[in-house]
Amino acid sequence: MVRPTEKTYDELQDAYDFFNRELFGGQLPDCIITLQREKRTMGYFSPNRFVSQHGLTQDEIALNPIYFDLTDITETMQTIAHEMAHQWQQHYGQRKSRHGYHNKEWAAKMIEIGLMPTDTGKPGGKTTGFKISDYPIERGAFLESVRKLKKEKFAISWRDRFSLVQQTMEEGAQPITVVTDTLTGEEVTHPRSKTKYVHQCVDEQTGEITDQNVWGKPGLNLVCGDCGRGFEQT
Structure with a gap:
């Protein structure tokens, strides 16, 4: 076996x-x-x-x-x-x-x-x-x-028992993760109160703009590691 x-x-x-x-x-x-x-x-x-x-x-x-x-x-x-x-x-x-x-x-x-x-x-x-x-x-x-x-009958035989079936992000804050127990079929929702921080990173070489979002506790002072500019709390 x-x-x-x-x-x-x-x-x-x-x-x-x-x-x-x-x-x-x-x-x-x-x-x-x-x-x-x-x-x-x-x-x-x-x-x-x-x-x-x-x-x-x-x-x-x-x-x-x-x-x-x-x-x-x-x-x-x-x-x-x-x-x-x-x-x-x-x-x-x-x-x-x-x-x-x-x-x-x-x-x-x-x-x-x-x-x-x-x-x-x-x-x-x-x-x-x-x-x-x-x-x-x-x-x-x-x-x-x-x-x-x-x-060729290839298969994946094992997975995590508690599998993420849905993930939603409420506007501004409150990430919500819905997890299902694959044995019982029950769903468990875990709300986590977090604040959203936003930033637009500009690539100095190409001028390309990338939207970045981070969630954390209120009052954080976050700085982008690529361009050195700060995130704004929403």
């Missing part, structure tokens, strides 16, 4: 290897895949995050099991491919993004592999910025690859 840890990571490694062949021509180096419960994050890429006893480094791709879907693998596979595009840019890109930013080079690679970047999660959104999601392009390479995976 395959143990749960082994099965979980073997499945994720198999997905990574498959997309590396199908979407990136086998270019990407090995990485270490981890499971992290980063708030409001489906996944992230961190270059050279791990080091061995011999001084060798490895990139990290982190995935949030709260968002895993055991019935349809598509969205989880989107997250893996999204982060692999960041890894591709780290190793082969000519205009690397600053930390957390999604630039035009990364967006072009995403479109090439069949994922359309968008800041709204829907068609017509901005393709660059800090908070960028994506959706599959019809008849694109990504969807074709996922169809192949499904034909």
Whole structure:
């Protein structure tokens, strides 16, 4: 019998290897895949995050099991491919993004592999910025690859029991997270009273403007680490 840890990571490694062949021509180096419960994050890429006893480094791709879907693998596979595009840019890109930013080079690679970047999660959104999601392009390479995976009966076997099913943000303050227990089907709502701070960051090189939002307790003095300007409390 395959143990749960082994099965979980073997499945994720198999997905990574498959997309590396199908979407990136086998270019990407090995990485270490981890499971992290980063708030409001489906996944992230961190270059050279791990080091061995011999001084060798490895990139990290982190995935949030709260968002895993055991019935349809598509969205989880989107997250893996999204982060692999960041890894591709780290190793082969000519205009690397600053930390957390999604630039035009990364967006072009995403479109090439069949994922359309968008800041709204829907068609017509901005393709660059800090908070960028994506959706599959019809008849694109990504969807074709996922169809192949499904034909091979590929599956994600384990997920977080308490899964985020909805997240809404009331105007000005009061983030609300709705969590469901996948065993009982019960929903638990966790309101948290926080104040919204807003800022428009201007890239001095390109002139590109990025809207940034932060939530925290009232009265914070927040400064943007990229441009040095302050956030405004709403």
